[in-house]
Amino acid sequence: MHSFRKAVEAGDAAAIEALLADNVVFTSPVAFKPYPGKAITAAIIRGVLRVFEDFHYVREITDSNGLDHALVFEAKIDGKQLTGCDFIHVDADGKIDDLMVMIRPLSGANALAAAMSAQFARIQQEATEQIQREAAGA
Template sequence: MHPFRTAIEARDIDAAVALLAEDVVFRSPVVFTPYSGREAVRPILQAVIQVFQDFSYLREIGAEDAADHALVFQARVGDKRLEGCDFLHAGEDGLIDEFTVMVRPLSGVIALAEAMNALLTDPTHA
C-alpha cells in the first residue's frame, strides 16, 4: 500500500504532507492554476478531509517501486456522490513531486468546489 494512501486513510495530515517534496506541484480538479509547495498543499488536504464524507480508496494502480501511482477513490460531498483519482509522481528522492486529482461527475466537482471554497475562505478555518 502506498504510504500516502496509508496517511490519508488514517486522516494523518502531517504524515501525508511529510511525503510531499518541498516544491510539490498540486493540480486541483476545481482550479486551473496549480498550487506549488508543500505548505500550499497542507490546507487543501486539511480541508478535503473535512469536506469528503464516506471517503475510501477503492484500488491502487502502480508497482510498489514505480515512480507513478494512481489511487482511485470514492466519496460524498453533501448529497453528491463522486469518484476520483489521486495521481502521484515521486522524484528520485521518493517524495511526491507531482500530485494531480481528478473527480467526476460534474455535479460532484461542483459540490466539491463549493464546499472547499466555503471552508478555505472562512476566516475561522484553522
C-alpha cells in the same frame, strides 16, 4: 504509494504532509491554476479531509518504475457521491512532487468546488502561517 493511501484513509494530515516534497505541485480538479509548494498543498489536503465524507480508495495502480501512481477513490460531499483519482509522481527521494486530482461526475466536482470555496480562506491562512513559521525557524 501505499503510505500515502494509508495516511489519507486514516485522515493523518501530518503523515500526508511528511510525504510531500518541498517543491510539490498540486493540480486541483476545480481550479484552473496549479498550486506550487508544500505549505499550500498540505493546507488544501487538510481542507479536503474536512469536507469529504465516507472517503475510501478502491484501486491503486503503479507503473513499472514505481514513480507514478494512480489511486482511485470514492467519497461523498453534501450527500453527492463522487469518484476521483489521485495521480501521484514521486521524486528520487520518494517524496511526492506532483499531485493531480480528477473528479467525476460534474455534480460531484461542483459539490467539491463549493465545499472547498467555503474552506479557502482557512486554507490560505494555514499555508501562510506555515510559511511564516518555517521562515522564522530558518
